[in-house]
Amino acid sequence: MIKIDPLDFDSALFGYPVGKADIEFSSSEKEILEASKSFQLVYLFSGAPLDFQSKQIIPTGETVQFSKSLEGSSEEQKEVSVLAQSPTKDHLSLAFQSGKFSRFKTDQRLTNGEFEKLYSIWLHKEYQEGKVFLINENQGLISVSGSGNNAQIGLFAVDKKFRGQGLGRKLLEHLEFQLSQKGIKKLTVKTQRANSVAVNFYVKNGFREVGSRFVCHFWDRE
Incomplete structure (x- = not known):
């Protein structure tokens, strides 16, 4: 089950509901879309690149530390x-x-x-x-x-x-x-x-x- 954490600071700053979630490789696109429906923007983090069919979800790059x-x-x-x-x-x-x-x-x-x-x-x-x-x-x-x-x-x-x-x-x-x-x-x-x-x-x-x-x-x- 995917859990989206609300981000109060981002939501107040941007003026709409924002959340974030860590996504496992086994997470289905349907589950992600269902869990995200209460938000306008959700940051999805994963340890490996994921491929989505929905145009609502797009890759925004790889962050390196x-x-x-x-x-x-x-x-x-x-x-x-x-x-x-x-x-x-x-x-x-x-x-x-x-x-x-x-x-x-x-x-x-x-x-x-x-x-x-x-x-x-x-x-x-x-x-x-x-x-x-x-x-x-x-x-x-x-x-x-x-x-x-x-x-x-x-x-x-x-x-x-x-x-x-x-x-x-x-x-x-x-x-x-x-x-x-x-x-x-x-x-x-x-x-x-x-x-x-x-x-x-x-x-x-x-x-x-x-x-x-x-x-x-x-x-x-x-």
């Missing part, structure tokens, strides 16, 4: 500073650029500004917690969340006009330095398999892949 030990050396970067003012349009632009491959961006059925709402809230929340770092004011940003010995990269982007200058590496190195100073031992990050630039960047900078999940979206057009 990477992990890195912070026991190695890192350096503070003088060009990097904490975002100390309410995010501007330039900062929002960076947040949106970080989500270029997000399933909320690539699912063309989401036409009510879901992607922009979600990433704007995300940026403002981490700014309020003092967890957004900028390089050269607005050329790139990286944010972080988590507690205890673990931290997770959230938003991470270098403006398209300034790429290829090593700014992403400097942002990452500065973040690793700050976390190490606080005694945090591990840094994780999630990205999309389709984002080959990000995948290669993390591997090049010492991260190792530790898991992945395939995601589909159920969408009720009515």
Whole structure:
């Protein structure tokens, strides 16, 4: 039996019922559609790619998780500073650029500004917690969340006009330095398999892949 968990935050933000579910390979399409009928949008997570006939369910990609030990050396970067003012349009632009491959961006059925709402809230929340770092004011940003010995990269982007200058590496190195100073031992990050630039960047900078999940979206057009 498939259980759809309601997502109160997403539902309030998007303005319609949203849920999520973990789907087993043995789950039938009929069961999924029946369980999802009370929702307009459902995130369906699985450990392997699933094939559906219904046009209401479409694959939105594979999310990959990477992990890195912070026991190695890192350096503070003088060009990097904490975002100390309410995010501007330039900062929002960076947040949106970080989500270029997000399933909320690539699912063309989401036409009510879901992607922009979600990433704007995300940026403002981490700014309020003092967890957004900028390089050269607005050329790139990286944010972080988590507690205890673990931290997770959230938003991470270098403006398209300034790429290829090593700014992403400097942002990452500065973040690793700050976390190490606080005694945090591990840094994780999630990205999309389709984002080959990000995948290669993390591997090049010492991260190792530790898991992945395939995601589909159920969408009720009515």
